[in-house]
Amino acid sequence: MIVRQAANVLEIMEFFAQTRKPATLAEIADHFGWPRSSTFNLLATLSEKGYLYEPRPRAGFYPTPRWLAMARLISEVEPLPQWTHQLIADLSAETGETASIVAPAGVMAVFIDVVESQAAIRYFATIGHRVPIHATASGRALLLQYSQEERDSVYRKIEFRQYGPSTPISIEAVETELRNSIARGYCQSFADYSRDLAGAAIPLPIGDRRLSVVVAGPEFRIGPKIAEVAALIARTVDRLRPKAAA
Amino acid sequence: MIVRQAANVLEIMEFFAQTRKPATLAEIADHFGWPRSSTFNLLATLSEKGYLYEPRPRAGFYPTPRWLAMARLISEVEPLPQWTHQLIADLSAETGETASIVAPAGVMAVFIDVVESQAAIRYFATIGHRVPIHATASGRALLLQYSQEERDSVYRKIEFRQYGPSTPISIEAVETELRNSIARGYCQSFADYSRDLAGAAIPLPIGDRRLSVVVAGPEFRIGPKIAEVAALIARTVDRLRPKAAA
DNA sequence: GAAAAATGTACATATATGTGAATTTATCTG
DNA sequence: CAGATAAATTCACATATATGTACATTTTTC
Numbered sequence: 001m002i003v004r005q006a007a008n009v010l011e012i013m014e015f016f017a018q019t020r021k022p023a024t025l026a027e028i029a030d031h032f033g034w035p036r037s038s039t040f041n042l043l044a045t046l047s048e049k050g051y052l053y054e055p056r057p058r059a060g061f062y063p064t065p066r067w068l069a070m071a072r073l074i075s076e077v078e079p080l081p082q083w084t085h086q087l088i089a090d091l092s093a094e095t096g097e098t099a100s101i102v103a104p105a106g107v108m109a110v111f112i113d114v115v116e117s118q119a120a121i122r123y124f125a126t127i128g129h130r131v132p133i134h135a136t137a138s139g140r141a142l143l144l145q146y147s148q149e150e151r152d153s154v155y156r157k158i159e160f161r162q163y164g165p166s167t168p169i170s171i172e173a174v175e176t177e178l179r180n181s182i183a184r185g186y187c188q189s190f191a192d193y194s195r196d197l198a199g200a201a202i203p204l205p206i207g208d209r210r211l212s213v214v215v216a217g218p219e220f221r222i223g224p225k226i227a228e229v230a231a232l233i234a235r236t237v238d239r240l241r242p243k244a245a246a
Numbered sequence: 247m248i249v250r251q252a253a254n255v256l257e258i259m260e261f262f263a264q265t266r267k268p269a270t271l272a273e274i275a276d277h278f279g280w281p282r283s284s285t286f287n288l289l290a291t292l293s294e295k296g297y298l299y300e301p302r303p304r305a306g307f308y309p310t311p312r313w314l315a316m317a318r319l320i321s322e323v324e325p326l327p328q329w330t331h332q333l334i335a336d337l338s339a340e341t342g343e344t345a346s347i348v349a350p351a352g353v354m355a356v357f358i359d360v361v362e363s364q365a366a367i368r369y370f371a372t373i374g375h376r377v378p379i380h381a382t383a384s385g386r387a388l389l390l391q392y393s394q395e396e397r398d399s400v401y402r403k404i405e406f407r408q409y410g411p412s413t414p415i416s417i418e419a420v421e422t423e424l425r426n427s428i429a430r431g432y433c434q435s436f437a438d439y440s441r442d443l444a445g446a447a448i449p450l451p452i453g454d455r456r457l458s459v460v461v462a463g464p465e466f467r468i469g470p471k472i473a474e475v476a477a478l479i480a481r482t483v484d485r486l487r488p489k490a491a492a
Numbered sequence: 493g494a495a496a497a498a499t500g501t502a503c504a505t506a507t508a509t510g511t512g513a514a515t516t517t518a519t520c521t522g
Numbered sequence: 523c524a525g526a527t528a529a530a531t532t533c534a535c536a537t538a539t540a541t542g543t544a545c546a547t548t549t550t551t552c
Contacts, residue, residue, distance in 0.1 A: 001287045001290070001502095001503095001539080001540090002287075002290070002291050002294065003251050003287050003288050003291040003539085003540090004251070004510090004538085004539080005249050005250070005251035005252045005509090005510090005539095006251045006252065006254065006255045006288055006291045006292065007291055007295060008252065009252045009255045009256070010255070010292075010295050010297060013316055013320070014316065016320050017316045017319040017320050018319075020319065020320070020322070020323040021323065024529080024530095025529075025530065026528085026529060026530085034511095035510075035511050035512070036511095036529080036530075036531090037510075037511055037512075037513095037530095037531080037532085037533095038509095038510055038511060040530070040531070040532095041247045041248070041249050041509090041510075041511095042249050042252055044247075044248070045248050045249040045252045045253055046252065046256075047351060047352070047354075048248065048376075049253060049256050049374075050356060050374030050375060050376050051256060051374060052351075053349055053350070053351035053356040053358075054350060054351050054352055055324065055349065055455060056454065056455065056456070057350065057392070057396055057399075057400075062320075062323075062324075063317075063320050063321075064356055064358055064373065064374050065321055065326075065358050065359065065373050065374075066372070066373045066374030067313075067316070067317040067320060067321070068317040068318065068320070068321040069372070069373045069374070070259055070260065070263045070313070070317070071309075071313040071314040071316070071317035071318075072314065072317075073263040073266065074259070074262050074263050074266070074308075074309045074313060074314070075309075075311055075313070075314040076266070077266040077267065077308075078301065078308075080311075103299055103301060104299070104300060104302075104303065105293060105298075105299035105300050106293070106300055108293075110296060110299040110310055112299070112310055112311050113311065126312070126315070127296075127310065127311050127312045127315045128295075128296030128297060128310050128311075128312030128315070129296060130294075130296050146303070150303055153303075153547090153548085154303075156547090208302065209301060209302065210302070247509080247510085247532095249509085249510090250508085250509080250540090251509095251539090251540090270499075270500090271499075271500065272498075272499055272500080280540095280541095281540075281541050281542075282499080282500075282501090282541090283500095283501080283502085283503095283540075283541055283542075283543090284539095284540055284541060286500070286501065286502095287539090287540075287541095290501095304499095304548085304549095399517095399518085402517090
């Protein structure tokens, strides 16, 4: 079950992140199609807690810097090492596609850092974006780092759905694909989950964290050169990863 | 009316900002005394939206970097000029007390930047902290920048309460205190709102934004030297504020 | 290695909560 | 400067929602 008012808080924040200017109660209510009274309660709650204020009298609400302060505290812990951002920046620059660092989240994989392609037609992904762990290159690069028991435990919770023509729709299909990936030296996906989308990924263990790097883009651009892209990822990791650490 | 689940989202994030490590459903539920099932729904919602993930399998949830990405976008707009942070940093260093930049939010004043005192006994304030606009030095330094009509409009919404012995409990009392502040050259408060707390503040208009700077600390430390502190604030603003801007 | 304890998940139901309509307050406009 | 228009609040009530209970799964204990 989705907690509506919790989701609404996030939507409001995303709204401000997009518009980047103060908004009045009426504007917000209209934008979301929420009743004024409900919007009023929400804004009042956020204000009361110190997360919203009125920069100028009657010019509307805007988030306080408290969000930033809190987010900084949270992200200080286990920050990604510098070089991982460099990694996806380089990969995106060289391939012209979108590159990301991905982490596990139950049966899903979450994008925790993203550098987007500059191409007009491109894979649009943002930090926080989630995809099924078994039906994507990046996800499978995570699964490769699990023990058999851990993988089994994940499989039990997966709801296998035919997202695309090549989606693996059984545990066996996923395990087979994992074995293929090992043989191949990298993970790949051709529209397993998103239409027209292809990607190459490799595992990226950092300390005891299980991450992966993925480069993804439209099938017609990535498809022909997927092996090259995979090799480039591996080379770039080798180049940037500090030698001392595992 | 307070929107409970909206507040809960904030509480969870604050919880993570404090503990700075992943927490399991059970830990979170116990910490807040929430039912497991409700906690489950909340965490599921936040995860689904891409704001929570599981860094390591079964080691609990933690916020994704999406919070940071969003907060950065939001705060890029109208960032405080560099020198205002320098201002409160210098003031805090020189006085040994807590210094803050404050903005209006209806009948309240919000702390939008804070440098805390290092003293063992100190004014504990964080970004986002809110205090009544009429019963604090910082708030009155904001009111001084309002027109009479704007002030009247604020007064109408204030619920006058006797927070401390010297809290102004009528419009007239506030107006009188404002006139005194002008004569005095700065705003002050002696436990008007918080017990044992005293502070000196002056208006700090930046562009068309109405802000104020305040230095606050325990009455016994600040009290005797309040005039000096106020003078120091004024001098420091003069020193740091770019000459060109108003 | 089996049993116990702890944790995570699903669902029906009573109730806390969101909302439509009414009221107050502010802002245009001629 | 009225009178009109729009925005912000308030409030009682029906309904969407949080939770108690039951069940499944995982981890720990002995």
